Amino acid sequence: MVCFYLGCSFSFEGQLMEAGIPVRNVEHGKNVSIYRTAVPCVPAGVFHCPLVVTMRPIPAGMLTTAAQITHLNPQAHGAPIHIGDPALLGIYDLSKPDYGCPVECHAGDVPVFWACGVTAIEAIRNSKPPLAFSHSPGSMFLTDVPDSPLPTSDLSPLCFLVSHDPLLYSLASQRAVGKIRELEEVIGEDPGNRGIQALFVQDELVRSCLALSHSTSVAITTGFPTHHMYSPPDETDGPPGALAMATMLLELGKQVTMVTDRRALQMNQDLVEEAVRTGVLKTTIPLVTFEGSGPDSALHFLCHEGDPRKPRFDHLVAIERSGRAADGNYYNMRGVNLKHLVDPIDDLFVAAMDIPGITTIGIGDGGNELGMGKIKEKVKSLMPNGSLIACDVAADYAITAGVSNWGGYAVACGLYVLSICPSHQWYLRKGTKPTTSPMLLDNLVACLPSVDKEESVLSTLVRLGVRSGVTGNLAMEVDGLTFHPTHSALISRLLGLTLDSAPTLNASQQHQVSLK
Template identity: 55%
Template sequence: MLLTGGLKSLLPHVLRRIIRCSRLSISNTSGMAEGYKQANIVILHKSLADDFEKFCHANDGPLPLLYRSQPGDWKCPSLSIDSDIRTDCLQYRKYEHGACTGSLKSLKEYSEQLKDMVTFYLGCSFSFEKAVQKAGIPIRNVEQKCNVSMYKTSVPCHSVSVFHCNLVVTMRPVPESKLEAAVLATSELKEAHGAPIHIGDPGLLGIQDLSKPDYGDPVHLHPGDIPVFWACGVTGVEAVMNCRAPLAFTHSPGCMFVTDLKNDNVRSLGGGPQVHCISQDPLHFSIVSAEAAQKINTLETLIGIDPGDRGIMYLQHQGELLRACLAMSHAGSVLITTGFPTHFTHEPPEENDGPPGALAIAAMLQALEKEVAIVTDLRAMDLNKKIIEEAVQLGILRKPVPLLSYQRESADSALMFLCENGNPRRPRFDHLIAIERAGMAADGNYYNARKVNIKHLVDPIDELFLAAQTIPGITTTGVSNWGGYAIACALYVLHCCEIHDRYLRRAVGFPRAPSKRLCWALPSVTKEEKLLKTLVQLGVRSGKTASLEMEVDGLPFYNTHSLMIEKLLQEAQH
């Protein structure tokens, strides 16, 4: 019996021969033949092969196809010399009609059946371990001398014919300071699953307990470690079980086929992926390309100018636009509030600074097929209904946005509004956005810019934002009217980012191509001009001057607001 010492440096063909002779005292191939590609194995009847290949291409994150054999071919010449798939994995599993009916050291006794079967060799995350270690990142399962942890998730793969299942992932603990290095080290190794598909709270993948993996061994996290999840080839095992083929074989999870191919150390041009924390509770990080992040930071800089000398630069937090838009990109449901009744002597008292930006965000969220609603003052419901109806007629919105109101009736009113039946584990919204909205002062009143108390005109919607801070899973953002335009443009940039798109869809399914619908949803000078004219007709006034002219907050629409919209669009689309 050969012990594990020195196996890391063995050449793959030597390691395969040792495995073939059953002379290894190891239970998995993690850390073996460092720097060489390893492969998951799926062996199916030839009648299922074409559909399984399509299934792999449709879910190439977990199932990167390295090689497909001909029926009865036990070799894979493009991956290895002197190999025999019947003997060269540490352990195999046999499946009959979807049930695992045995673990085997060799498939030689099934040689006759294998003549009508096709072998699929699929990429494995063990292949990137050397690259991760070179980046100064510990491989905890290797340190702890155990198999990697593998978990079934709640994420459905793209189905093809009889092949369907949820994504399976591997988890590797990574020190928080090394998260970006881990993403950079793996993102270009697409045949080894590429970049992570989730970083942070396992519950967001439907994983309830990290100490109870579905495959492999539990791996202990060190203080400061973050759970990082990669797509896993054991997804193919789940698909094999669900297809209920009369006979099928796979490798035993963790017991890979070791190829003769080295990993290519490829680095993307123009800067690699960036990692950003978008929520602390639950802990959640997102990934975006350096190029997209730079565009969004430029959008933030553009809206930071202060032509009215209002001191807004002191309200801006660098990087907040990117963080907020990443959170919105992951959100399924977004709640927007706007409406500042600053003109208390007029009817309606609302100013026109806020609604245009709010509708710009709503239009983009609709195009991204997210749920979006607007909450406003009860007394302003009819006005906002008219504004939304006009926005649909003008082509700004695809469909009406639901209008909600909020009143404080009890101590838990905000919780009841934000969560189903007041259950903080079931929030109705993932993200809240306030645009040009009054907040309560220390004395319990609400004031306009001239320090006039307008409490009688304002519903306590700001309570929702305070309550949201105590509810896991809800993030919040406060922006200006221009910030609303910038958010719409930034969400478009994220949609066009291949790196972010892959992370959003967990590397299953197909990449999203930028659609005409999204281009249509972007704000434009023409649309915003029509909307401002509508607001004027409805008696909604400029904030600073109370003028019913083509201006917002005392600044002319033409050559100020229109120019800002043009600059934002140019940056988002170039």
């Protein structure tokens, strides 16, 4: 006979109560609620089974504290593997646990789930050994091994709400969050003196990166035809940032689609093909258009068969995309109406508000971009022509940057930071799979924005006749700022900050990183 002794989440309940966190099952004198999930464990030989979890309702304001306390107890399963809607784990009725007793949530409580040693019972049931002994759920083997939490460190998790419908919180270490906040601070610089810092909202970049880390299928849209007197009318801000995000998302295993205006389809196809040819992209990206052919066209575009229970995308991202103002028109910063050059892609963001499971993100640098409706009152009162040009369509998250491309670069860098964050990876993978492999780390480093890659993308846009915003120059500049030294220096800073958060790079990884 071989004996396996597994940790138990009961071990940390005393520490939760010492911190003032209510433990509802203890308050009610009940066994904890235990559920079989739809999350498969990694099989080992004949052993295979779904993950089993315990659930404890925790007041929303205490989620970070609960995560930090339990994170310090890895022998008792560590931090939560899920916080929020139980349906995301395949649990559809909290009142009917598979083991233990139902425990009621109080007003303001959030369901929090931890891995459970009862998983072993499921493994025994599935492997069907001729003889096995196990504990009864809630009646564990007690040892004389002292409860010795790990010392606190900057790997301790912070908890963020990333989606209301379905309800989803995410975890990331203090180190990772601090690094993304540094990235957010850098991209908020305003060398063009456009006043964008007045629109800044703390942690929009953090929440956007966390949300995208949980994504499966992402649609990205860009395109601002500010130069209406030229062909093409688009500017050089937007497409580079869109490609930078797409590159990282694809490497992380996400599906990526780009949504564009019909008039700009060929230009974007040429841009993507050149990016693949030069190695900026490893593979092509599907390009689609949306022209709004009827009242339900946005719903049918976003969802299979127009069914809001079957969304094609779980995230929509707009970067430097013309945004519809309150009067239904689309304005550049000078107040020129560009509606005749813009397809109604805003309708997708409006429709997404009523479709559970779709999160929206807007990236802008002036307040007239799609998604900036979230901060439209600030735009109206603080930006030139704000009362006219302010975008009226909100996104769940609005990232502001001195140049919108920088916001795209920062999202790509932030996703990398999360990909090497043990606290986030533990949560993202539900504690069932190994963290980022060295090979994947190599590939992710190669997918970060670099001066060489972004200079290549900008060169392609210039060859396609795309002009700088602000000045209209057909030159290596974005928003009137020359690529060297302004943009190249900022990209180097973002890359340096990002790689500073990583383990020591080996020679192969160092070879892939170009800072100049």
